[in-house]
Amino acid sequence: MITFQQEILNLVKCFRRQWHLFSNSERTTVCGADCMLMALQLSMAEVNKQLHGDFTVSLSDVLETWNYLLHEKLGLSYENMKETENYADVKKAYDAFLARSNMLDLIDIYQKCCSLGLLPEDESIAPVQLLEFISGITNVQENTGSVLSTPSTHVNRQGQEHMKASMLAKKSVCSYLSLLVNSKDDLALAHVLNVPDRGLDREAFTDLKHVSQKRKMSIFLMATSFIRTIELGGRDCASSLYDPLRAHVKGLSNFINFSDKLQEIVGETLNPRIAGGRILSTVKMHLIKGRSNGDPFCQAVEEVVQDLDLKIKNIIDSQQEILTASTTGVSPTR
Structure with a gap:
């Protein structure tokens, strides 16, 4: 049975093979979860600089906006979430940043593949699955047992280093x-x-x-x-x-x-x-x-x-x- 990570990899491979359907340049690169978060943080800092003259942004604000952005882009329910301050400006700055950097984020690629029917039926990915993958929940669940049950030792510290x-x-x-x-x-x-x-x-x-x-x-x-x-x-x-x-x-x-x-x-x-x-x-x-x-x-x-x-x-x-x-x-x- 194909693993979920393999499905994500196949998603990226699909983009590589059919890049002309996604972008005007074959040099367009994929913006994964880490890069998406960093791009969002830079975009928020830029908006904050324009509005308040301060280039800094708090981690809590970044994570709150990150959660809202993922739900909105994936079309998942965010009724219980409050739209973060200046979200429209931040979203615009985020999209502009990716465009300037000649990048597409993982959600954009996923949605394009789905709309064009490029993915096999047996490899369909639900929006909530992609949300969990990008948020890191999938990896945490896979490793929960070993992480919680392993005592902190010198060997583990070496492994962490x-x-x-x-x-x-x-x-x-x-x-x-x-x-x-x-x-x-x-x-x-x-x-x-x-x-x-x-x-x-x-x-x-x-x-x-x-x-x-x-x-x-x-x-x-x-x-x-x-x-x-x-x-x-x-x-x-x-x-x-x-x-x-x-x-x-x-x-x-x-x-x-x-x-x-x-x-x-x-x-x-x-x-x-x-x-x-x-x-x-x-x-x-x-x-x-x-x-x-x-x-x-x-x-x-x-x-x-x-x-x-x-x-x-x-x-x-x-x-x-x-x-x-x-x-x-x-x-x-x-």
């Missing part, structure tokens, strides 16, 4: 890959702008974000434009618009140069198996540079890269097998 390092490693590697596919993905950029440490703290990200908004550009494109201008020494180099970014030249230059290196691999390596391996290897070396071999993060990065490398090769092999099977016995001229 390994899990934390593994999550950070996976997020870092996948964010670099996501940026390679979709340079407008501001959430991915936020994850790796200062990973590894480039001296680009929250202030640097905020400065970059504000300048990109003034130029109506993605954050990555803004950073690239700034560094290219500095390198070429053009007329725009003296622009006052760039003033907030001048303090971050070194870190931004490091980030853009590394991104260029990944793009070069894509452009120079025609074999996708080799290209995928080289990209992952380059990202791995970049992330673990300067760290000791026994560092939990280094070990986690190694595991994540090995796993992704195998998955990429399996996908490529599977696609080639399908292509070979579909063309067997058929003349190339046909």
